[in-house]
Every structure is written in C-alpha cells, then in structure tokens.
Amino acid sequence: MPLALPTLAATEALAARLAALARPGDAVLLSGPLGAGKSAFARAFLRAWVGNPALEVPSPSFTLVQGYDRPDGAEAHHFDLYRLSGPSEVPELGWDEARLGLVLVEWPDRLGHLTPVNALSITLAPGPTEDSRVADITGWPGR
DSSP states (O other): OOEEEOSHHHHHHHHHHHHHHOOTTOEEEEEOOTTSSHHHHHHHHHHHHHTOTTOOOOOTTTTSEEEEEOTTSOEEEEEEOTTOOSGGGSGGGTHHHHTTSEEEEESGGGGGGGOOTTOEEEEEEEOSSTTOEEEEEEOOTTO
C-alpha cells in the first residue's frame, strides 16, 4: 500500500523512523526515477542512523560509494549504482566488506544476483506537488 509523503519533512521523518530500526548487516534498497527523492531519503536516513543531524552526506553519484561510521563503531555504506552496467562491477566497490555493516543502495536493479534477500525495499515516486513523494515499502517483516 503506497504511503503519501506530502512534504520533504515527511520523507525525512520516514527515513529517520526506518533508520531507528536498521542494524548492521541490513540492506536498504532505494528505487524510483531520477528526481524521486532517493538522495534526500538517503541523506535523512544516514543522518538519523549516525545520530548527527548536521552530518555531511554528499551524493555518491561520482564516487559510487561513500562510507559512514557511528560512534559505536558500526559502519554504513551508501552506494549509487546509476553509472554501473550491472552486477559484475559491484564487487570492486567493496560490496562484500560493506555488507558486514549497513548498506543503503540507490539504483539497486544494478545489483542483479547480488541483491540481498532480506532487504528493505523502498520505491519512491514524485507526488502531486513539488516536495511530495509516494513511497512503497516492503521487507523487514516483524519490524
């Protein structure tokens, strides 16, 4: 069932709620067209997960992956796979090592057979107004 997110603040609040449920070893997969709010969601999620609302979270569009550390030593990696042609290019980004921590993946369709089975999948789509979004969320049963 789609969830209406009428403002950027609503998108950020959803990201923070889901970050509170995340733990090392989890994967969060963000799908949707360009401009659907994936990067804004990822930024809010990582700020909440790390516990720093001022955390600098650049889009990894050009670096392809960006790492983050929590004060407790847990790690997260934010992947943007838009520029990849498929799963054969993912391992060289440190995918296997990153999976020991939390991974947040934009454009997860590029993962192919590497897609984590128990991932939280979030599909974002533009809503009726400029800052609104619609989210479809699946995964993490029981959480």
